[in-house]
Amino acid sequence: MNFWLVKQEPSAYSWEQFVQDKGTYWNGVRNYQARNNLQAMKKGDLVLFYHSVVGKEIMGIAKVTRESYPDPTAEEGNWVVVDLKPAKAFNKTVTLEEIKNNSKLKDIALIKQSRLSVMPLKATEFKILLQMGDTPYSGV
DNA sequence: GCCAACGTTGGC
DNA sequence: GCCAACGTTGGC
Structure with a gap:
């Protein structure tokens, strides 16, 4: 299994909206490196959902469906999407500042x-972020 | 193929 | 609102 992180401005599409929708297709990526990462995602991979600009914090875990x-x-152009659904909200959101302060x-x-x-996230990075989010997740 | 100009992202 | 980083565009 691989681990990922996606960013989104909450004013464009928030975690709360994502949870309410019970999932979405991750559209609008128009950057080759980001697209290559989308193409490398496998069903069942886990993806952290980060709010950029407003909040600047990781909100929770999504799963590639x-x-x-x-x-x-x-x-x-040759752009792609993946389908994501919410897996688990973080009990405690993890801010960019906290991430920067963790060596x-x-x-x-x-x-x-x-x-x-x-x-992409390394497995070790993913696990540390789950700990910081006070959010155990079975199967990790 | 190089590189200057320009546009966008996102933290501060 | 500013600006650094970086991707894209277009002239040569």
């Missing part, structure tokens, strides 16, 4: 490549 397929909102997370893509919106 369908692997990449063409983005129906793309008018041109074990200094190499996390969220900090190193602040503009990337879909990024």
Whole structure:
């Protein structure tokens, strides 16, 4: 299993909306590196949902329910989406500041490549973030 | 193919 | 609101 993190501005599509919708297709990615990451996601992979700009915190865990397929909102180009559904909300959201202050997370893509919106996480990073979120998750 | 100009993202 | 980082575009 692989682990990922996706960013979204809550004013565009929030975690709360995601939970209310019981899932969504992750559309609108228009960056090649982010697209490649979407294409590498496998069904069952776990994805952390981060609120950028407003909040700047990880809200919870999502799960990949369908692997990449063409983005129906793309008018041109080879863009893809995956289907995600909420798996578990963090008991305690994890802020960017906390992540920056954790020396074990200094190499996390969220900090190193602040503009990337879909990024891989190492298993160790994922586990640390779950601990920081006070959120045990079976099967990890 | 290089690189300057420009646009976008996102933290501060 | 500013600006750094970085991706994209277009002239040469």
